[in-house]
Amino acid sequence: MVDHVLDRPLAEAKPVPATLGRWVQLRQAMAAYALCTPAVVLMIALLVGPILAVMALSLTDYQLGAKSLAFIGLENYVEMFGERVFWISLTNTMIYVALVVPGSVLLGLGVALLIEAGDSGKTFYRAVFFLPVMATLIAMAIVWEFMLHPQFGLVNLLLKLVGMTPQNWLTDGDLALYVLATIGIWQAVGFNMVLFLAGIVSIPRFLYDAAEMDGVPSAWERFRLVTWPMLGPVTLFVVVITSIRSFQVFDTVHVLTKGGPNKATEVLLYTMYAEGFEFFRSGYAAAITVVFLAFVLLLTVVKTQLIDKKVHYQ
């Protein structure tokens, strides 16, 4: 069929008598579908397929390596919603996101503004703040582990030096999650800064000239009149990306706390990992994954449906 369509180049398609019109239209439609097919097939196989597979898996009692599986309906979900660990995990993830997103977005914006306002050393500052993004988080997590060590960690040594009480940063249930969030912010600031820098550079200079002529009284008013609104699309993108990435927090938890102490740093992806790859309960882990995907999807929908219209000024 494809051959048949292709053997008649488009240029030949001349105006046809009305009776032939329908036939030509049909052929064009068929050609269009034929041309879409490879892309659609790949998309289903690589993007939609795995998600559907996970959804299907979450409705079974499959165990990793098992020879058989049975359909058990929503039992995994019922179990999940009844389990304390899941709710702790979900709450922790939420707290983590609620800290890391505003923290890294505001700091990223602040750093970008400061770098752009300065005259010299722009490249240097950019590179320095971008370092944590380029370094593998697993490796950096080990560095953090050294720094936060209760006895000989740099942080506690410094605290002692200025006469403050050292802390058990990673083993204190009240502190551990906030320490992880701090590391999360530290890691995300550089990435957000780069995005904000790109946004700031693309704001037309003449808008600042206009603001100056219109009499903005202070740098803050100038920021509110020009910079902040013009950064709207970038900010939205940064917030969504940072939210999704913080939802995915895993590496630091795995290296530094293993979800402990006493589930204080248990987060969604870590719970999923433990269930799926330590207890081999693949069906149950799939159910957690579906919940995770639902959140990510929700964020994306909020972005496209609600906010996109407000930050692109057309």
Place this chain on the structure above:
Amino acid sequence: MAGIDIDGITKNFGRTEVLRRVDLDIRAGEFMTLVGPSGCGKSTLLRIVAGLELQSSGSVRIADTPVDSLRPRDRDLAMVFQSYALYPHLTVGENIAVPLRMRQLKGHQRWPYLGALMPGARDIERAIAAEVGSVADMLDIGHLLARKPGQLSGGQRQRVALGRAMVRHPKAFLMDEPLSNLDAKLRVHMRAEIAQLHRRLGTTFIYVTHDQSEAMTMSDRIAVMMDGAILQVAAPDTVYNDPTDIRVAEFIGSPKINVLPAMVRADGSLAVEDSIIAVEAGAAPGEPVTLAFRPEHALLADPEQAALRGRIAHVENLGSDILVHVRVGESGQPPLVVRTAPNGHRHEIGEKTGIDLSSRLPLLFGRDGKRIGVASARQREAAHG
């Protein structure tokens, strides 16, 4: 309304000197146009007056007060930018209101949402809205107040930019090529509108353009700039008919003024091509000069009796006028252009013709490009008795 004195302004960007000792006195209420080719420093001068750029030396006075240490905000000027520079996230009404809100409202009264609840804010906002409304009506954009700039045509955006400049009744308006993003027809229309606006407001305007026809049609006076210096400041008529520098003569006027190399002879007359033009040039004999005349100051004539002879190379019929391009002599110079009225005579390409210059004294420029005096030969004869 205030006069603006620009006094010995220089500006260097690194090692390049962009403005060299520019002096310009702009009278209160005057429409002054800065005109010159691209890159000559017009925008830079305007931005220095506005306070957006700092001069390397010299000073600017507005209404006899030095403003060199004042921020743009405190100079009480308004500017219209080539790119309009409207805030894309604000509606037309909000855009026009910005200069008023920035000056009349206190910081806390400008807070989003809460600001309106602050004591006194509502009255001020109401006054601002009324002001915005009246300016918008004056510019015929009253029906667009709720739109975003992205939903406007170029001409409408231009008006909004004008409105934002007008709303505050500043001491002077600065405009940097405000019409160059419009199509040709709209440009001619807005030209008239801005000139009318100037008459109605009576405020000082400094208008920057590289388009000499804009400068000629709108201004009270024109300052012709080249390479960072002002060559001549005068009324459009004077700049056109009485240019002090060959570069001014060549820049102003369309079609361009005709120029020919000439030599001053012992009796003061001029040797041009193979003929002699009987005038008295105010230059030493033997000096090479440039002779220039406008297309409408010459006549096509019988080749035997005219000062210059050549062949018609090209004819442009403009309807009201005909521009006849005449190639004179064998040299590689561009043809001379003569503007004639359509009188039924068909000009054939290649036809032999003469150019008669006797109706008006030609302009003479020395080797340095400066104007040289010239008198008619008859005056000389009279003087010599």
